[in-house]
Amino acid sequence: MLQLLPHLLNGVSLGLLFALIALGFMLIVGVMETINLAHGSLFALGMYVAIFIVTPRFGWLPELQAAYVALPLGTRYAVALLLAPVVVGVFGMLLELCMRRTYGKDPLYGLLLTFGAALVIEEAIRAVWGSAEKQLAVPEAISGAFLLGDLIWSRYRFFAAGFACLMIGLLWFFLEKTPYGAVVKAGAHDSEMVRALGINLSRLRLFVFALGVGLAAIAGVVMAPIWGVRPQVGVDAVVPAFLIIVLGGVGSLWGAVLAGLLVGLAVGLTGAYASEWSLLSMYLLFIAVVTFRSRGLFGKKSVLDT
């Protein structure tokens, strides 16, 4: 049991990170019923924007740049955590404007558009930042390792898991305890009624898309020091994100969190005890759950189930 405990702890922390990656995806699918295949590329874009914010490199305003770089790394990292999702969120708004032509049509149009956007964003990253591996510097206080039991643990990993908890809590608070969250949920439940009540549905969708994309960017910033930063890193995020929201039940916040934890535990435990199955384990878990419960763990019953 003592041998197993570190792996359980690792699985939970990994699960929280998976949940963080899936949050934005869940929001967009839940409210807009659009599968945003650009989620991974926007996750990657968040990483690159954060690198730019932490270590800006441009020719103009050298004094200002020098003064900014002289700020403590912790401050610049905090700015990146706040600003990168805003920048990527604006980008997401532009994408949502492009998507409007696809609403009400075959869902394939939305899929194709976001797939195309994913390719464009990835190539744009290559064009601007190049293909080589990059690193996001993190403050001393949250980097390095510490000893727990007789094992070495990554301090940053615990920070990232804690941050994921915070983001899950904030999103829950927003959706459940604020009037804006109520509108978002209502939009997901019955968009026609929301429109009939005089709420601007287009603006709501724009906001939700920006929020979902911003969450993808935050996840990117948090995951950058763990996964590394390269243009194609988004592919590593979009597949588990999609799997987690289907496993948890489309549109369910706690479903996504629970699914993320289950996936994290499955990957973490198989990584330790049957390593060749570690990536496959999430798909096996998915098959096992969806076989018996097609709408996912917390998904609402649809007319097809009756």
Place this chain on the structure above:
Amino acid sequence: MSESRDDKDLPQGTRRKWLKASALTLAGAGLYGVAPFYGPWKTNRAWAQSAQKKPLVIGLTMDTSGQYAASGADERLGAMMAIKEFNDKGGVLGRSIEAIHMDTETTPATGTRIAERMITRNEAAFLVGAVHSGVANAISQVAQKYGCVYLNTNSSSPTEAGKDCHRVKFVWDGNGSNFSHAIVKNAMKVSGKNWLLLTNDYVWGHTTSKATRAIIEANGGRVVDELLVPQNTRDFAAYLLKIQQIKPDVVATAVGGDDIKALRQQVVQLKMNKSPAWINNQQDWPDIYGLGPDAIFGVFGTNWYWRLDLPGVKEFVAAYQKQYPGIAIRTPGNVYYNGYMATRELLRAVERAGTSNNLAVIKELENLKVSARERMQHYDAYMNPATHQLQQTIYMASYNDTPAEKDDIYKILAQAQPQDVEDKDAPGACKLEPLAATPSYEQ
């Protein structure tokens, strides 16, 4: 949630229905064997009536996406440089050389499709490129079917010149067995006898770790565990915890591409880069470039380094920097080098043979000997005619903590002669198809 979509009326016109019906009909027809009617396409240019000779087409089967995207891009630059040098002096046999590239996506099925397409539609005279052994194997099976000479530039699985060898395929990188021979014995003396193997779960990883295990056990060492790493693993925390629990003296990794980049970063985060000792069978330059000094730890193998103090190296580096100014990887590495060397030797072989006919070129390549000076390595290299793998100098390297200049990140610890690191199992495992059974192919 079912009512949330903004349900504007869907267009009900018949055009879409017609298109769908047509698409279904075409797909159905394809299934019933009508599809081959549409292809393969051949471009029949009227070269015979032209004063200009038909260009020699080289198909570059290199990844620009997937696990080995970075290395695929790098080896392409090497091949393009060799082609440019030949074109600058008038091509080969009076024919200009055209390169066509398609992304093999680090996926064997894509490799098969692209090889088929390049040979049957694009009239490629030769195919060049691969990093992933599964892709290399897939391409070579298609190439053998047509007789098209194929150069495996950077895939270093021992199976490539072992059980998966082919008469048309030539392997240019050192393989996992060569690197293990060069590194393992020495590392056992220095670091200890209890080893843990961390193995990418595909053919290169398995065969490389198998070679490492054999050398460890033959020298009185013990493999305490082997952890398999599925391709595209990004989180190594479970592996690193397990390694701490097992406490081996040495961890020998056969992990490549983006996986090794993520592993290295996470090892550094846990400050495990000093203990246990780390051995990476082969370290490709694009996988290490830009990672920073902390992430380059342990001892690893390579077959070339840009600061080797040998004739021609400086000029080779200068030519790269002149041809590719502003590129992210500012100095060439082993992957670029292999792409360049393979393509150059192929074109030289065509020149010597006086024809692009595959059988003549195969004979030339089977008897290939390249001087150390020409290879910019310490020892002469030679093609093993029984396995079609180039036998060459293998270097052992570690991080250079006293760099003489930017990008001087390797410290070359030693170099091994080709015959000392030979893969002894390969000749027994490799059964080359007879030359007479290989189709004659010429473009």
